[in-house]
Amino acid sequence: MIGSGIDPRMDTYVMPMRKFGRCGFLRPVLTLWNKMEELRARPDESAYNALIDALVDKGMIDMARKYDEEMLAKGLSPKPRAELAPKSGDGS
Secondary structure, three states: OOOOOOOOOHHHHHHHHHHHHHOOOHHHHHHHHHHHHHOOOOOOHHHHHHHHHHHHHOOOHHHHHHHHHHHHHOOOOOOOOHHHOOOOOOOO
């Protein structure tokens, strides 16, 4: 597809990212994400959410928070996640 000059749609990346993430395979999710960056594809909300979900499932909260903040900075809407909610400092 890419070799023939046709750019893949974002769904082409997101669908396998979701599947790999649900199965607990983070490495292929990150490989697809890096490939998108290499090809200068612009991730949409679905792509970010698939990546963040996979990171949260693996307990990589700091990295997930980084992408959540990046998503917000780009004007995209992340889905609410309790794991990424700001922690209150007053103990309540």
